[in-house]
Amino acid sequence: MNNGALLSGKGLSKNYGDLKVVKDVSLSVKAGEFVCLVGKSGCGKTTLLSLLSGLERPTAGQVMLDGKDVTSATEDELALFRRQNVGFIFQSFNLIPTLSAWENVALPLFPIAMKTQERERRALELLEKMELGHRSAHLPAALSGGEKQRVAIARALINHPKVLFADEPTGNLDSATGDAIMEILNRLHREEGVGVLMVTHEVELAKTADRLIRMHDGEVIL
Amino acid sequence: MNLHYLTNELYYQKRRTLTAILGLSIGIALLIILNALSAAYRQAAHAPLKEIGADITVQRPGDVPKDLTGVVFPCSAVTIRDDQVKKIEGLDGVRGIGKAVLLWIFDPSRAWIVLGLEQQNSIGPALLRSAVTEGRFLEPGKPEALVEISYARQFGIKVGDTISMAGASFPVVGLADASRAAKIAVANVYVPIEEAQKLAAASSQVQSVSPFSPSDVNLLFIKADQEKITDLASALRNIVDKKATIGTPDSFLKLLGSFFALSDKLTMAASLIAIIVAVLIAFKTMAGNIAERAREIGVLKAVGWTNRNVVSQLLAESVIQCFLAGILGLVLAAIAAFGLSFMNVSIPIPWDMSPTPHFLPGGGDQIYKTLRLPVHIPWILACFGIVLSVVIGGVTGGVLGRSISKIKPSEVLRHE
Numbered sequence: 001m002n003n004g005a006l007l008s009g010k011g012l013s014k015n016y017g018d019l020k021v022v023k024d025v026s027l028s029v030k031a032g033e034f035v036c037l038v039g040k041s042g043c044g045k046t047t048l049l050s051l052l053s054g055l056e057r058p059t060a061g062q063v064m065l066d067g068k069d070v071t072s073a074t075e076d077e078l079a080l081f082r083r084q085n086v087g088f089i090f091q092s093f094n095l096i097p098t099l100s101a102w103e104n105v106a107l108p109l110f111p112i113a114m115k116t117q118e119r120e121r122r123a124l125e126l127l128e129k130m131e132l133g134h135r136s137a138h139l140p141a142a143l144s145g146g147e148k149q150r151v152a153i154a155r156a157l158i159n160h161p162k163v164l165f166a167d168e169p170t171g172n173l174d175s176a177t178g179d180a181i182m183e184i185l186n187r188l189h190r191e192e193g194v195g196v197l198m199v200t201h202e203v204e205l206a207k208t209a210d211r212l213i214r215m216h217d218g219e220v221i222l
Numbered sequence: 223m224n225l226h227y228l229t230n231e232l233y234y235q236k237r238r239t240l241t242a243i244l245g246l247s248i249g250i251a252l253l254i255i256l257n258a259l260s261a262a263y264r265q266a267a268h269a270p271l272k273e274i275g276a277d278i279t280v281q282r283p284g285d286v287p288k289d290l291t292g293v294v295f296p297c298s299a300v301t302i303r304d305d306q307v308k309k310i311e312g313l314d315g316v317r318g319i320g321k322a323v324l325l326w327i328f329d330p331s332r333a334w335i336v337l338g339l340e341q342q343n344s345i346g347p348a349l350l351r352s353a354v355t356e357g358r359f360l361e362p363g364k365p366e367a368l369v370e371i372s373y374a375r376q377f378g379i380k381v382g383d384t385i386s387m388a389g390a391s392f393p394v395v396g397l398a399d400a401s402r403a404a405k406i407a408v409a410n411v412y413v414p415i416e417e418a419q420k421l422a423a424a425s426s427q428v429q430s431v432s433p434f435s436p437s438d439v440n441l442l443f444i445k446a447d448q449e450k451i452t453d454l455a456s457a458l459r460n461i462v463d464k465k466a467t468i469g470t471p472d473s474f475l476k477l478l479g480s481f482f483a484l485s486d487k488l489t490m491a492a493s494l495i496a497i498i499v500a501v502l503i504a505f506k507t508m509a510g511n512i513a514e515r516a517r518e519i520g521v522l523k524a525v526g527w528t529n530r531n532v533v534s535q536l537l538a539e540s541v542i543q544c545f546l547a548g549i550l551g552l553v554l555a556a557i558a559a560f561g562l563s564f565m566n567v568s569i570p571i572p573w574d575m576s577p578t579p580h581f582l583p584g585g586g587d588q589i590y591k592t593l594r595l596p597v598h599i600p601w602i603l604a605c606f607g608i609v610l611s612v613v614i615g616g617v618t619g620g621v622l623g624r625s626i627s628k629i630k631p632s633e634v635l636r637h638e
Contacts, residue, residue, distance in 0.1 A: 031322040055524060076528040083526020090635060094521045096235040107522070108223040119264060137381040139234070157523065 006031040006062075006195055007077040007163055012051050012061035014044075021047045024061070032193040035184070036206035037216035045199045046167055048215065052197065053165045054078045055087050066162060083108055087156025089185075091168035095140040095155075101147075102127060102136040105154040126154035130184065146177035151164060152193040153184060162189070163195035170205060182208065223538040231539055232356050233525045238514070246306045246611060249500025250551025253493055254599060254607045255558045260489040262597040266567045267475035270591045274343045276320060276443035277451055282462050284432045285324035293388045293425035294326050299440040300432035302462055302602035307439065309461050320346025320443035322407060322419035327387045332377070334387050337409035346443040347407040358394030360414055367392035368412040370400045386412065388421055405571050405591045406469070407441065415439070430612075451494020469574070477570045497610065499545030504547070504614050505622075507542055514621045519626050520634035533623035540619025541612055550613025552604055561595045568592045570609050 006027035014022040022143045029035050037045045050056035052063055054070045063070040065085055073081060075098060082088075096103045104121035106133045127136050130150040140148055142172045154183045156164055166185065170178030186208050198209065232239045245517030271277055287581075295301070311319055323338035339347045341360045350368070351359045360368055369379050374397050379385060383394045392413060400408045414437075422428045423436045433441075447452050455468045497570040522532055 047632075055632040055635075056630065076530070078522060079531075082524065088524050094517070094524075094635065095225075096521065097516055098230040103226065103230070108525040116226070122433060124617050130231075154404055159526070195629040 005029065006033075007052060007122065009048075010062045010064075010065045012048065012058045012063070013061045014047050014051060014056065014163060018026075021042070021138070021218055022058070024053065025215075025218075026061075026143050027213060028072045029195055029197055031162070032189070032195055033210045034189045035198070035213060036210045037199045037213050037222065038198065038201065038206050039202050040127065041201055044218040045201075047198050048051055049197065050166055053088065054081055081110075083159060085162050087159065087161035087164045089149070089152050089156050089164060089166040091171035093140070093145075093152045093172070095148055095151060097140055100137050100139055101151045103153055104140065107155055107159055107174045108159050122188055123154070127151070132218045135179055136161060144177075146180060149173060150176075150184065150197045151179050153188075156201050157188070157194070160167050163197060164173050166196060166198040169198065170200070170202075173206035180203070187194060191205060208221060225538075227535065228539050228542060230457060232542065235511075238511045239543060242324060242511060242543045245503035245507045246500055246544055246547035247550035249496060249503050250548055250611055251554035251558065253496040253500065253610070254552060254603055256492055256496055256553035256563075256599055257489065257603055258555065258599050259562065259595075259614070260563075261600070261603075262595050263478060263567070264319050264471060264475060265596045266593060267478060267569060268471040268490050269593055270405055270474060270569055270571060271471065271553050273349070273405070273591075274347055274443055275349050275445065276321075276441075276453060276459070277446045277471070278444040279447070279463055280444065280458055281440065281467045281468075281480040282441035283465055283467060283580050287427050287431050289427065290326070291328050292427050293421050294328070294427045294588065295432060295434075295438070295440055296324060296326060298467065299324050301434045301438050301440055302437065304437040304439075306461050308443065308445070310350050310442065310618050313454060313457055313461075315454050317447065317503060318345050318445040321343075321415060321443075322346055322441040322443070323415055323422055323439050323440040324407075324409065324441050325418055325422060327421070329387065334350060334411055335409040336387060336411045336413060336418060336421070337407060338415040338421075340415050343565060344442075345445045347412070350359045350400060350412065353398045353400055354396045357394070359398075361395075361398060362413065362414070365390070365392055365414065365417050368397070370408070370410050370412075371397045371402070372399075373410040379394065385463070387489050388425070390417070390421060392417070401617055403522040405589055407443070415575045465501045471574075474569055477572065478567070483555055498553065500610075501614055504544060508543075508618050509622055512536065512626050515614060516626065516629060516634045520631040521628060523627075523629075524631040524635060529624075529627040532627040533620065536623035536626070537616065537619035539623070542568075544611045544615025544618070545608065547615075548608040551611065552599070552607055555607070559599055563597045565597075566592055567595045612632045 008028035010026050012022055012025045025048060037048065047056065049060045058071060064113055065161045070081060096107060102123040105126055108117045124133065124136055127133050127195040130153060132150055133146060135143060135147060143151065170181050173181060182205055185196055189196050200206060228359050271279065281299040282302055283298050284295065284495060286297045287294040307321065310316060320343045321340055325336045326334055327334040337347055341348055349419055355371055360366055381396060384391050385394060389637055397628060419436045422434050428434050451470050452472065455470050458468050459466050519532055571589040
């Protein structure tokens with residue numbers, strides 16, 4: 001199962017009471033691979049993403065990231081694991097409304113003992129990469145949807161993650177802006193070798209991915 | 223804890239911040255002003271005694287004289303024996319005693335209220351020294367008199383005149399505006415205590431009602447340790463008489479009949495209610511604020527904040543908010559205290575402490591000591607208000623922070 005895989009899930013199941021949302025799913029993502037998880041709304045793809053990223057504990061099964069068992073970690077160990085290994089991009093951006101763009105990017109660094117100047121330097125570097133250097137001091141309310149998502153991508157990259165988890169990253173954007181965001185994700189994967197596991201219900205967006213995994217009713221369909 | 227995140231949160235979420243701060247500040251202001259008012263009434267109740275340099279007055283009620291002729295004792299103040307005075311001096315908590323003899327003298331042509339005082343004692347009516355408007359105060363060892371200025375005007379008495387009371391002559395050495403100085407232990411004429419003792423001892427009217435030797439007195443003014451006043455009051459009754467009139471700040475406080483003049487225990491109970499209200503306001507407001515931020519907390523946890531990181535951030539926010547609420551509460555209380563300090567309070571003087579015979583014109587009127595309510599906020603109360611706010615912030619932030627930090631990020635982030 002772990003043959004060259006950066007991230008792997010084995011026999012993953014998730015139940016909410018009697019409801020089985022994810023049913024005995026096994027999958028893996030190689031280092032630098034762009035994998036798309038597609039399926040209709042409610043098929044369990046977001047839950048599977050949560051299990052693989054350590055946001056959620058599986059009812060059964062095991063998640064390994066870079067050779068480490070994520071499943072048995074405590075809450076705080078999981079938080080540290082997420083801080084050091086993964087980045088998240090959400091459909092609704094989830095920026096902190098009271099923090100400026102650069103502060104949102106630096107949010108994962110706040111609990112780390114580090115000089116503010118260093119945090120700001122690293123955040124500004126990523127914002128420049130996202131062509132948002134000029135918007136670094138603005139609050140999220142002053143940014144467009146596309147700009148917010150680019151800030152969220154920069155935040156996901158601040159800790160040099162091994163893999164990015166993107167949950168419908170273009171879901172709240174118009175098609176042109178969505179294309180631009182997809183272009184950024186592709187570029188990150190292509191040029192910087194960042195592994196991406198993206199959840200979407202739009203098969204069209206998944207065409208540029210290295211691999212496509214379909215889900216239906218909590219199961220992976222090959 | 224990130225200070226910048228904290229200040230941004232407080233600054234940009236103005237509605238949340240102001241609601242939390244205002245709510246708690248009202249509770250803290252209530253607590254402070256309630257205690258300040260209670261202390262002000264206590265201080266005011268001390269004023270009639272403070273004017274004569276005492277903390278306690280003692281007098282013993284007796285029988286009404288058979289005839290109101292010559293030298294008599296008011297029925298509210300009869301003999302306190304010298305041996306009783308010596309016992310009182312030895313009581314724990316007594317720091318000093320002032321003695322006096324109050325007499326009513328009914329001469330065929332005039333009635334006198336005469337007070338014999340110790341000229342050199344700073345406890346008791348000798349404080350009248352500062353109220354002399356003409357002439358001088360009484361000097362030790364001399365049989366002389368000081369006359370109350372309005373009485374002197376009424377009867378045309380001047381400094382240098384000689385007045386005769388119960389067959390004894392006294393040169394008038396000064397006039398005093400006693401009404402300016404005190405409301406209790408005031409008289410028409412003041413003489414050295416030895417002279418008043420001689421007059422009382424020689425009076426058959428006095429001796430028939432209450433045997434009196436030249437070393438006895440009928441008024442005592444006691445300076446005492448503040449915390450022992452209550453205990454002393456009952457000890458004094460045991461020595462003098464079970465029915466003795468013991469004037470203390472508490473006895474004056476009871477006469478005020480105000481809610482704020484209630485006992486320490488009731489003030490404490492009211493304070494406790496104010497604290498509980500403050501805590502509930504803080505808890506409810508902050509619980510609402512934190513619940514609004516569930517999604518934000520989920521994001522923090524998703525990007526790698528541990529429970530401890532989340533709790534310490536929320537705790538710091540809560541402590542700062544409550545600290546600001548404490549400051550605002552203090553300011554509100556100070557404004558209220560300033561306003562209330564313009565209020566007058568009238569302290570009724572009990573009839574048995576009033577020296578004027580009730581059958582003389584004006585003698586039955588209720589006498590009041592009126593003064594501005596001395597409302598001020600002591601440093602210790604101000605500090606307590608602020609520290610309490612910070613503690614409320616710490617507890618509230620800690621409890622709510624721990625509770626919200628347990629949420630699963632996937633639960634709050636999944637519904638887009």
